[in-house]
Amino acid sequence: MSGARPWRAAAAAAFAALLACPSSRSAGGGPPGAPQVVVESGGKARAVVVEVAADPASRERGLMFREKLEDGRGMLFVFEEEAEHSFWMKNTLVSLDLIFVSGEGRVVGLVSRAEPLSLAPLTGGRCRYVLEVPAGWAEARGVARGDRVRFENVPLRRFE
Numbered sequence: 118m119s120g121a122r123p124w125r126a127a128a129a130a131a132f133a134a135l136l137a138c139p140s141s142r143s144a145g146g147g148p149p150g151a152p153q154v155v156v157e158s159g160g161k162a163r164a165v166v167v168e169v170a171a172d173p174a175s176r177e178r179g180l181m182f183r184e185k186l187e188d189g190r191g192m193l194f195v196f197e198e199e200a201e202h203s204f205w206m207k208n209t210l211v212s213l214d215l216i217f218v219s220g221e222g223r224v225v226g227l228v229s230r231a232e233p234l235s236l237a238p239l240t241g242g243r244c245r246y247v248l249e250v251p252a253g254w255a256e257a258r259g260v261a262r263g264d265r266v267r268f269e270n271v272p273l274r275r276f277e
Contacts, residue, residue, distance in 0.1 A: 150270050154193055154248050156216070156224070156258070157265040163258045164189070165250055169271055171195040180249055181208040191250040195273060199245045204228075206235040212252035216260060217241030224264040227255055 147153065147166035155164045166189060170176045176194050180186065196202055199220045206213070212233055217226035217240075226241020230252040241247075248266070 152193070152271040153269050154191070154271070155267045155269060156248075156260055157267070158261065159259045161258075163260075164269075165191040165248065165254075167191050167193040167248070167271070169193050169195060171272075179204075179209065180211070180213065182210065184210055186211050186213070186249075186251045188251055188254065191248055191254075193268075193271065194247040194249070195271075196245055196247075199243050201240055201243055202247060204231075204239045204247065205237065206231050206233055206239070209233055213249045214252055214255040215239055215241060216248040216250065216255055216266075217244040218246040218248060218266045219243065220245035222266045222268075224260060224262050224266060226262065227260065229253075229256060 151166050152169055153164045153166045155162050157163075168191075170179060170192055171194075176196075179194070180192050194202070202217075204215060209231075210233055213231050215228040215231060216224055217228075219225045225244050228239045228241055231239055246266075254260075
């Protein structure tokens with residue numbers, strides 16, 4: 118067994134180097150290749166590791182019934198067309214910020230601290246994407262209309 122020790126030491130060193138390398142992890146702290154949305158606001162890039170809701174069933178369910186949403190995590194809603202998409206908080210147990218994003222990747226509207234379980238319609242202008250994050254996330258990071266948004270490792274289909 119003593120012959121395995123040099124191999125183990127080399128493997129451990131390689132693994133430690135891999136963990137230390139920033140390019141080996143996603144910017145949002147998720148696993149490599151995790152889908153994330155990066156909001157560029159105030160000269161800083163802020164990443165959110167996301168679940169993607171790109172079909173009617175997943176968009177309808179959204180973050181319903183979740184008891185918490187960790188900081189740096191969220192859900193990205195992807196729509197076929199740019200339009201005024203309306204949301205509600207039915208069966209959503211946690212307060213959220215909603216960031217409405219145009220097809221060109223610009224923040225077009227914000228809803229801060231949406232009230233859990235509310236059926237009131239929430240809109241933020243004509244958009245193609247909506248990013249839901251924990252309540253207070255957008256304000257704490259200075260997110261504002263016009264900020265640039267980019268998608269990393271997010272499977273975005275081109276809709277005709």
